[in-house]
Amino acid sequence: GNSVTQMEGPVTLSEEAFLTINCTYTATGYPSLFWYVQYPGEGLQLLLKATKADDKGSNKGFEATYRKETTSFHLEKGSVQVSDSAVYFCALSGGTGNQFYFGTGTSLTVIP
Amino acid sequence: GAVVSQHPSRVICKSGTSVKIECRSLDFQATTMFWYRQFPKQSLMLMATSNEGSKATYEQGVEKDKFLINHASLTLSTLTVTSAHPEDSSFYICSALSLAGDWPDYNEQFFGPGTRLTVL
Numbered sequence: 672g673n674s675v676t677q678m679e680g681p682v683t684l685s686e687e688a689f690l691t692i693n694c695t696y697t698a699t700g701y702p703s704l705f706w707y708v709q710y711p712g713e714g715l716q717l718l719l720k721a722t723k724a725d726d727k728g729s730n731k732g733f734e735a736t737y738r739k740e741t742t743s744f745h746l747e748k749g750s751v752q753v754s755d756s757a758v759y760f761c762a763l764s765g766g767t768g769n770q771f772y773f774g775t776g777t778s779l780t781v782i783p
Numbered sequence: 784g785a786v787v788s789q790h791p792s793r794v795i796c797k798s799g800t801s802v803k804i805e806c807r808s809l810d811f812q813a814t815t816m817f818w819y820r821q822f823p824k825q826s827l828m829l830m831a832t833s834n835e836g837s838k839a840t841y842e843q844g845v846e847k848d849k850f851l852i853n854h855a856s857l858t859l860s861t862l863t864v865t866s867a868h869p870e871d872s873s874f875y876i877c878s879a880l881s882l883a884g885d886w887p888d889y890n891e892q893f894f895g896p897g898t899r900l901t902v903l
Binding site: 720 | 827
């Protein structure tokens with residue numbers, strides 16, 4: 672079946688530090704992969720996505736590359752800011768009816 | 784574009800009452816909408832898949848008689864929590880999937896901002 676395994680948090684970083692949040696997946700077929708961000712008290716916002724192998728999604732300085740050989744979609748940012756503090760969810764889509772499968776979420780806190 | 788709204792954003796009710804939450808796609812038509820529940824500091828749990836004009840498909844362990852879903856049109860789905868109890872207190876999030884081949888990208892779900900339900 673489909674599933675997503677995400678690095679557990681919480682993660683605390685100093686401003687301008689490098690960020691990596693690991694995400695690996697199990698899927699049948701050819702899923703699309705997503706990273707969503709959730710700020711406190713809000714819903715999910717799409718951060719970036721990749722729809723096929725070797726695609727790189729990028730947005731707001733965040734990047735993730737769809738690696739079919741390692742079934743991974745790790746999120747990276749070269750220099751985090753305080754405003755990046757949020758919960759990040761890795762997800763895949765591709766089941767019947769385009770259901771989404773979410774990872775458990777990784778809480779990121781960036782301190783000045 | 785591709786905005787999904789939820790109403791209300793917060794609701795507090797007494798135990799035993801019913802609460803209705805609306806999910807609307809504001810600028811696109813959604814054949815399918817999904818309802819999720821999120822517990823504090825946890826991931827989203829898919830509750831049900833709602834298809835316009837047909838009965839919702841519930842995930843295992845979700846009581847269909849307690850969580851009534853109606854997908855009345857291509858832009859509106861409602862979730863009614865019947866006879867709510869304190870354990871139903873949670874953050875409920877909906878998402879909408881666009882019609883195949885239409886804007887926005889068919890393969891993407893757009894999420895509402897969530898509804899915080901507190902049952903006293």
